[in-house]
Amino acid sequence: GNLLSLTLAFLPLVLTFIIRYRYYFVLFYRAVLVRMWYDCTTGLSREERAFQYVLTHAIPGDPESILETFDLWCSKVEFISNIGPKKGKIMDRILSEHCPLTVLELGSHCGYSTVRIARALPLGARLYSVEMDAINAAIAEKIIRLAGFDDDTVELIVSPSDEVIPRLRADYGLERLDFVFMDHWKKCYRPDLQALEGSGLLGKGSVVLADNVLFPGAPNFLRHVRKSGLYEWKIHRATLEYSKGIRDGMAELVYQGIK
């Protein structure tokens, strides 16, 4: 009797909670539960499954088709946090505005964003993609070559980002980075940004694009950007990749230099 009336009184609250955060529950289901299920049944890792799918369904040599296949897989079968079509369009627009010649990408994961950037690069530009995990890097390499980009355009570096950045100037002969894309671990955004500033590879007008600054979010990074005063920054608001209701954003920073 008592318990019944208490439960019924709290029922509207529970219902509200479920309905308001339904997208997060759906995301949890797709990103965690479905993944665990497939891991148990197939024995392949998620990235390998993705690669299998892309191999069988995409047209080799056509980056457009590879991206589309990837999008299809991510929305219908499983969830991988690539940059996604909507945010990808924003990134394409920024790239076409700035036409960078040297691009650094931190965290290529499966290679989706690498292919996307490489597709939008002008002639003679070069993309350096840093990936920490060796297995993922192997898959990314395969996908990049499948898309038809050779070593002149895209170079994949397999190493953690904090080790690579200080050595970029010495080992790879880079003078200045026109465009940096950050999509690796969110807690590494801020140290990596500071390392880039320290290494002197950012010049006036260099653009840094950081993904997922709202969900899962990189509060330290945003705080640093606001306080340092070195950047003109802007947050492009969009939705999280492959889901409709979760709000996310990409931070676009334009380096101004020390005043």
Place this chain on the structure above:
Amino acid sequence: EKVGEEKPEVLSPEELEKLKEEVDERKKLISTLRGKPWPMRKKLESHEFVEKYEGALGKGKSRKLYAYKVMMLKKWMKFQRDFENFKTACVPWEMKIKEIESKYVSYLFLLYPCTVLLVLPGCLLFFNLAEKALMGRPYGSMPRKTVPRADEANAMDFAVLWDFGGYAQYSVLFYGYYNSQRAIGWLKFRMPLSYFLVGVGTVAYSYMVVIRTMARNANEDGGGDNNSFNFSWKMFTSWDYLIGNPETADNKFASITTSFKEAILEEQESRKDDNIHLTRFLRVLANFLVLCCLAGSGYLIYFVVRRSQKFALEGLESHSWWERNEVNMVMSLLGMFCPMLFDVISALENYHPRIALQWQLGRIFALFLGNLYTFIIALMDEINLKREEEEVLKLNMTIWEASLYNGTLGVNSTAPPITVHPADIPRGPCWETMVGQEFVRLIVSDTMTTYITLLIGDFLRAVLVRFLNYCWCWDLEAGFPSYSEFDVSGNVLGLIFNQGMIWMGAFYAPCLPALNVLRLHVSMYLQCWAVMCCNVPQERVFKASGSNNFYMAMLLVILFLSTLPAIYTIVTIPPSFDCGPFSGKSRMFDVIQETLESDFPAWFGKVFSYASNPGLVLPFLLLMVLAIYYLQSTSKSYKQANLELKKKLQTVSRTINKVLTLIQHLLYSLFMSSYLSSPLGGEHRAHQGKSNHQIPPSATSPPAPRGHRIPGPLPGNQWQPAPSVQRVPNSQRH
């Protein structure tokens, strides 16, 4: 010397006109003194000068009177100004409000007439003092003022006091304490009459104040045509200059951008109307879900009330705290959680935010009303129970009295009366005190729920978000759960309903308004602190309607609906026989009849009985209805005329605009031609060549999205003067 036949004292009409014009001009000059850009001292001196000689404008004998009138008017205005300042200073939270307004913007903190809040408890406290100070009998002197012997043991227990039993029940807080003696003390203070009149008078005063405020607000609100020049209005009037906080400014910026995007989308969508059937279906579905929720909450309250009646029959002491307070807790919890559910369901409907807010407020209204009336119906049942008990007790009383005398006396003998201690006299169940107690308990539980929600839902949440954010995997501030938003309309509605409950219970628990003032003070400071420390402003700030009258209208409806039950009980149910100021009468309003008969001369009674004859009252009511209809139709026609005038004004200004643009074009072309044809221009014409029609290169790039960048030059500025000569070295030309 005579100058002909003319009479120079009579002025011709033209001269009169001229004189009048000059006087008007001078008057205008004086009235603009205030606005002149002079230093303050000069203005004050000129003002004094004018005041001294102003009387000279009046003519002849009435000069002195005129000067006197003007001086009195000025003094009256000054007094009014000072009084306004005093009233503002008396409101202890004015500075805090300004601070919060700068952060939260928009209307707020419905401080509806502070006077209502202060006058209500003022009146009701007044005759408490009257009862005490003017020789009402103190505690313990009468059976109705004493705790019964049986309850004495635990009358001071905190648990009992918290439930408003024990000593709290037999105190000035409740109806049952008051003496029904017709005139008290040496002032012959008419206690029952004053109780009744104050009760009715506060209701009447509340009505008056609310309607006057509505009328005042209606004057300020112009008629509006909200649909033309949508984008221009948004462009030029969106910014709010009251903002004083950077976070709010950022939010406002984002919300203006969003509102532009929305307006563009709306414009696009209004051009195409596809899938209207889906929208309609979804709206019907949403309403159906809301009805289900309302029905469910009504049923739950009914179920809980039945249970509590069962418990009451078994005796309340044998049950746990939850079982005793179940009804109040369930009502408060439902009142808190169901609006959230409504909010979520309304996402289906896809309305414009303002309309969605109005629907939301309407639904919350229905919820609270349903809950309150279920509660009242349950209360009615209890009242009937108590009245049956009373009948039984009256019988028992006669038996008890007879047993006191033990049958030793005959009917007509006069023996000394046996003194019995007031605590031992059996007394009737006092349904009015019970009603008062229920309302006070309801208000207390509502207050507790509000405070606890504030502490847990706002403060605890803010603490968790702030300190867990350092070690959590996702950004707690930006995503779930983030800081709670301050919901303006929900809070205002809560205030309005709280006031409704006060109005309902004030007749039976006279100190209730005073308690409520205390509670509102504490609430205000608590909420101020919470709002500045734990809340963030809402992302999209918009009003429920164009004017403040929306909430006032709601307040009026609540006033009507909550005084209805109180008036019903006063008129239909006979008062208890041994408690309260109307004990012994057959109806509460008999006190008026009594007063008319005994305190006023006979003719007054006759006049009153004629005036209250239905034959007179009904035609009067009919006349009032007709008057209302007439006033309504005239006001509608005025509004119409107003709108048409506005439209005419718009067309006129548009034509003027066009003419001005034309003139500008003309002037520009004239200037160009004169520049080109002058000897200075002729030399450069050869150089102009290619660069003649070149727009400066800086304006060709498309405007970059305006984030936090320094804005670039405005594109396409066609009023720039002719481009300066390109320094083309002469060698290229030849």
